[in-house]
Amino acid sequence: MFALLSGVVLGLVYWTTAALIDQQTVTAVNTEMAGLKDIYHRGGPNALVSALENRVTGYQGYHHIYLLAPLDGEPLVGNLRQWPKVEPDRNGWMHFMVESEIEGRRQLWPAHARVVHLSSGLRLLVGRDMTERTGFARIMEQSLAFALGAALILGIIGGIIMSRNLLRRIDAVNRTAQTILEGDLSGRVPVSGGGDEFDRLAINLNSMLDRIQKLVSAMRDVTDNIAHDLRSPLNRMRSRLEITLVGKPDLEEYRHSLEGALEDTDHILHTFNALLSIARIEGRNAVETFAPVDLSELAANTVDLYEPVAEERGQSLTFTPPLGERPTTVMGDRHLLSQMTANLVDNAIKYTQDGGRIEVAVRFDATGAVHLVVGDNGPGIPEKFRHSVLDRFVRLEQSRHTVGTGLGLSLVAAVADLHGARLELSDNAPGLRVELAFPDRAAPPAQAEAAE
Amino acid sequence: MRILVVEDDAEAAAYLAKGLRESGYVVDHADNGMDGLYMATNETYDAIVLDRMLPRLDGLAVVETLRKAGKQTPVLILSALGEVDARVQGLRAGGDDYLAKPYAFSELLARLEALLRRGDGPTQQTRLQVGDLEMDLLARQVTRSGRAITLQPREFRLLEYLMRHAGQVVTRTMLLENVWDYHFDPQTNVIDVHVSRLRQKVDKDFDKPLIQTVRGAGYCLREPD
DSSP: OHHHHHHHHHHHHHHHHHHHHHHHHHHHHHHHHHHHHHHHHHHHHHHHHHHHHHHHSOOSSSSSSEEEEEEEEEOOOOOOSSSOSOOOOSSSSSEEEEEEEEETTEEEEEEEEEEOTTTTTTEEEEEEEOHHHHHHHHHHHHHHHHHHHHHHHHHHHHHHHHHHHHHHHHHHHHHHHHHTTTOOTTTTOOOOOSSSSHHHHHHHHHHHHHHHHHHHHHHHHHHHHHHHHHHHHHHHHHHHHHHHSSSSSHHHHHHHHHHHHHHHEEEEHHHHHHHHHHHHHHHHHHHHHOOOEHHHHHHHHHHHHHHHHHTTTEEEEEOOOOOSOOOOOEEEHHHHHHHHHHHHHHHHHHHOTTTTTEEEEEEEOOTOOOOEEEOOOOSOOGGGGGTTTSTTTOOGGGGGSSSSSSSSSHHHHHHHHTTOEEEEEESSSSEEEEEEEEOTTTHHHHHHHHHH | OEEEOOOOOHHHHHHHHHHHHTTTEEEEESSHHHHHHHHHSSSSSSSEEEEESSSOHHHHHHHHHHHHOOOOOOOOEEEEEEEEEHHHHHHHTSSEEESSSSSSHHHHHHHHHHHHHHSSSSSSOEEETTTTEEEEETTEEEEETTEOOOOOOOHHHHHHHHHHHHTTTEHHHHHHIIIIOSSOOOOOOHHHHHHHHHHHHTTTSSSSOOOEETTTEEEEEOOOO
């Protein structure tokens, strides 16, 4: 490609330069011819002959060629020994070789001349020695050939280097793919930093791999967690059934054992369902099912549902809507948001001492974003654990005695994430304050994501 | 009462059929969608328990075809897909209720009974009565033995649901779904607390308790024998 291009460029230079030289030659010859014809018309043949003699003697050498001869006779005057044996073209131009002896050596050189027939049966030839042009052409040809050769060689070398570079980078991608095929998901395609297409490909492949790795490790976590959290109740159930069979139980004992097993099964199923729904929420990106949800109404309903439960424990559970008439609508999945709010309130009731206080509020922040706040005056969560409680199955030691799957807050985190809401756990001094900042309604999370 | 069970898992179907027979139903079984549809269109059943994922013809397609053929037999769809969206799909296809697997048999039984009784009586009632308990739906007033009982709006709806399903077992999930429109299990015994509050108002000062706890299943509002 490179060689071809440089060939074309050089060819163009050659061709235009040659054309220019030819043009100059033609113009010079035409001008001189016109001058000579003028002399002939004014002074007749004798004036022309003398003028030609002057010129022939004036120009030593052969750069200028003149010859005046009758149509079928020996030349009268001029610096050519004989009339060239070439037929002129329609415009009287002819190309021929001139043989001459310069410093004792016979030489052939090219000439370019024009012939004009004069009225007195004479013909006049005016021309130029074209050695220079031919020389130029030769130089051009040589340099062209050289340039072409150089371009070809450079092109081949460059091509080899480039394709080797290309192959090397493709090979890097292949090696990464191989690493991953062998089961090591941490492999990444090297990025050269040049910012070219290959880098962009590498960056995209790497972020794809990051995502896959994250998903796989999330899946592995789920599996580990299922194994961890389901093994003990399954084991408990197994022992219960086994021990019942070992003894000689009466009907009442059988009944008791079966009821226990049923309870265990319910617990296992509940944990299993919670895990599945978290995994589903996390794997979901169907934001198109989102619809406007009134957060205040939803929170009020949740408080309404849990109020008797709190009352039973002597706790106060209140809901405070924001002041003013501004709608507290967010884009979301009503069922998931209900479940999330219920989980938060449920947790607050569970972990706050009897007689405690739980406050649910919906408010606007300075930017106009809607916030859902659930605060209690219970034991709270020490700062260093606040992040980890969002992980699955993390239950603080102090809460081990209470009932639950340890999945409540991770479900909250998953739902918040799906809605693009920021989840913040803070000190309620005393107690725990969970605050969810929903994104502006104008930009539902799907669009915000797409804009990134 | 004749029930058609369309379920491809033979063991699950056997347990289901056994449980339903012990509860006094006559049970037929089909193990694929085509046979299920054939039986449902050519025989008369009081209700159909339909698995959603079936060989040969999908459960949803069975309901749709059945409804297009003009059969209004109540259908309870069973599915491993428990999400709300899946549930909506099932109901839209023509199902009358939707139960996610794994389910408690008592739950299925309670829902089935609710479906079977739904056809009874006028739907546009203005008064409900169970024993000496009366509810005026228009004036939104409740009296027992002529004595007025003051209820919160939510308590009213809870009692209304129980009264509309008087004599039937109503599960906690059914109450959550129908009174609160919550389609998830809130773990805590929220429903129990609500019911016990209602009991305080409805049963406490009277000799015969009307709201009864059905062990392992839920509640039942009925006149004691």
